Amino acid sequence: MQQIGKSQLALLIILFLVGSTPLFELGIKAKQDAWLAMSVAAVAGMLLLAVYVKLQKRAPHVGIADLYKFHFGRYIGGAFTVLTSIWLAYESMRNVRDFGELTTMALLGFTPKWIIMLLILLVSAYTASKGIEVFVRVVQLLFPIVVISYAALIMLVFFSGLVKASRLLPVMENGPMPIVRAVFPDLISFPFGQTIVLLVFLSLVKEKDAVGRVSYKSLAIVSLFLVAMNALVMCVLGPELSELTSLPLLQVVQLVRLANFLERLDIIVTLLLYIGLFVKITTLYIASLFTASAVTGISHRNLVFPIGVLIYAMSFLEPNNTYHIWIGLDITLKVVPLFIVVLPLAMLAVGIRKKYRAEAAGGNGRQQAEN
Template sequence: MQRIGKSQLSIMIIVFLIGSTPLFELGLKARQDAWIAMAMAAVVGLLLTVIYIKLQKRAPEAGLAELCRMHFGKWLGGTVALVYTVWFSYESMRNVRDVGELTRMALLTVTPKWIIMLLILFVAAYTVSKGLEVFARIVQLLFPIVLVSYLFIILLLFIAKLPEIDRLLPIMENGMGPITKAAFPDLVSFPFGQTVVFLVYWKHLKEKRELGKTTFKSQAGVSAFLIFMNMLVMSVLGPALSEVTSLPLLQAVQLIRLANFLERLDVIVTLLLFIGLYVKMTALYLAAVLTLKEVTGAAYRHFVWPVGLVVYAASFLEPNNTYHLWLGLDVTLKIVPLFQIVFPLLMLVAGVRKRYKRAASP
């Protein structure tokens, strides 16, 4: 079995949750209070992670499929694990399509989408074929680039004096209603609830005793960062402009003008876009392959390219970007709580009941 260290796990969680999230302004239903909605969703996301960690600690060497079978039985648990495989593949497909749409929108405006998506998926498939250890090392190599790029953007935005705190006021102008609607279930589902994918990876951690501490600290830190970035972009653009901009962070960076010299920093945002989507796409793709391997017991290598072909083919089912966004934001986010909340809670309850039965038996 391949193993990863706690620092690798921490970096994987950070880069995975960041993904492409800061490029968008999430929670816009709450307008200037979007950051409050993000904070509420982050707290719920941490509570969900506590549930996931409790499940993992019941069987530290079990993956998601094994946990499903342990709690639901062989056949029902195997079916639930297969449903998770379909969901992981679907979410990976959405990131493939995002790469195609956003690259054409922001960078390669005349390049066919199918070529862009084929290239990024081929890179992801090659990474998956090499296994978790290689993927973890790649994320380690990409992490400093992500860190420095975001710090550079934040620094330049403040040097250019673009953020204005007045754009975040008044706080809770319309009460808690819009904030709550923005946070639940949308912001809980994306990005915070996606931590459930690490039920596939935690069994590969070398230092099992550090699992809870490492995961919780990493998720808390990245949650604070995402809330801050939400506030920063909103303080630059304001709610009105944020609502009509496809990539708010890109729009904010395009406003940077320093000494008639430093401008047109779109390349940094594009780099972050590619890294974030690549890491998230590959992590979900790898999770689908590993879960399928656990369910069937067949060799890992048999599923890498078939799953990749399904993901690539499925990325063309949505006729246009408008439909793609509608399906993702208005439909998918209402369904994924089944995987992030319902199934884990059922496993938690089933496990408590089983322990109670064992304790009560003579």
Template sequence: MQQQFGKFQLAILIIVFLIGSTPLFELGIPAKQDAWIAMLVAAAAGLLLTVVYLTLHKRAPNAGLGELYKYHFGRYIGGFIAIVHALWFAYESMRNVRDVGELTTMALLSFTPKWIIMFLILAVAAYTASKGVEVLARIIQLLFPIVILSYFIVILLVFFSGLVKVNQLLPIMENGPMPILKAAFPNLLSFPFAQMVVFLVLFGHVSEKKSISKVTYWSQIGVSIFLVFMNALILCVLGPELAELTALPLLHVLQLVRLANFLERLDVVVTLLLFIGLFVKIATLYIASVLTASMATGWSYRALVFPIGILIYAASFLEPNNTYHIWIGLDVTLKIAPLFQIALPLVMLVVGIRKKYRSAALDGAQGT
């Protein structure tokens, strides 16, 4: 199925996908008050990775990730890698489904069974996936103003409430650059910035091919600045010690907001951002899994939507509790993710250069 969306929708998709649920947490907190610097470093490295992704896309502008694997590694090896990557996309989607269940029951709806919460959000994502990438782009376009307005309100309320203390960011680089680099790599690079690899699946569906690079770079730069700012804002309010101990730091920040003795308990804003952010991640990764599997196997897109949805939902119950879920995410997932986000794209980049060089050499030999 070949559906298309425009460059404006691509920009919104990149922004909302990278934001996701990221600002709700204090990522890079092992670097303490330098967590925002760690995020800045990871964002810069993520931009370099995007250069690689766009270079690969330009070799076959209408191809998806599965077709790129076949082009670079051959039909059988490339097809196998594509299937594995499709399963990885499904796994990443599953992790977000489980995050919805765990975070919602922990912080918001403590008496609601997790399986119902996870089923509902995955059912909506499955319906979106069944309609394809064009509908996904339109849905995210509708959600975009809500996300922007919500974060704008959050930022205004935090500043007007007098909670911001910039001295919480001091001293800068107290322990040198190493804690920053350890926090940035691989964890912060893998999540969220290197997740841009999913757009190798989606770039081929953009109708205005000539604008893809420009739109992608500016969108990623803009959202990176926003994420660094939100990271620093949470630190300015909570400080590194409290931010490290809080499951949802942004929720805790809003619970501290008191304006004119009547505006308080703004949990609903965080709830809205949590569900929108995680839904976008779930649906995008779900569609990427289906599209990549379809390209690898030759099966129709629609025939794969339901089986992959069942796989995602069933896998979301494999982890017995939230502690195990977090351990898998931090100690296992983030060590495997660079294989798909960094290693394979770099190998494709080198293989493609060699293929082009060998083809040019062969043409030159034939010409003589």
């Protein structure tokens, strides 16, 4: 059985949730209060994570598929497992499409999107075929690059004199409702609610007692970073320009000029874009493989090709980027709460008086946990 360490779990959580998120100005519906919306969403995300950790503690040695079966029964739980696997593949597809669209928009304007998307998916498929242990080692190698790159960008933006804190004012000019509308369901669904993916991987952590502590600390670090980056972009561009720009962070970096010498730092943003989307695509891909494997009994390695084909085929369902964004914001974000909020809370309620046994969920081994 594949296993990962607690430090590897921490890095996986951080890089997965960061992904390409800082490149965008999330919560822009709240205008200059976008950073406040991110803060509220982070608190809500921490509450959701508490639910996921509680569910995992009931059965530390099994994943989300067996949790579904235990709480909802063999057939209903199996149906939810199939739906979750398809949803995870769909989320991976959205990131594949984002990779193609953003690369075409910002870098390779004359390269066909199908080639770009095929290449990133092939890299992810190869990584997924090697298993979670190999993938988290790749994450460990990428983590220092991401940290150094973001640290360099932040310092350069500050030294260039572009930051104007006055652009965050007035605070809550139109009251709390714009913040609430930005948080629910948008920011809950992305990025903080995506911690639901951890229910696929937490059972693989060697140090079971450290799972909760590591998860909370990692989410806290990510939350602080994302709120800070959100506020930084707003301090540079202001609410109007942030709302109109497809890649606000890229726009910020393009404004950096130091000593008439240091400029055109797009390569750093490009590097972060590629790393973030690769980690996001592969994590969701592997999660879909493991979930499908649990419900079908087929090895996850044997599912790499069919699910990869499914992801690639789905990436062509949306005819253009405008339609892709509309589907993501107006439809997908309305469905995602079923997986990240409704089903976990239903499991939490159903399992209050239930005693977990591995055989009850279709797993193996002795009784794992009891409320």
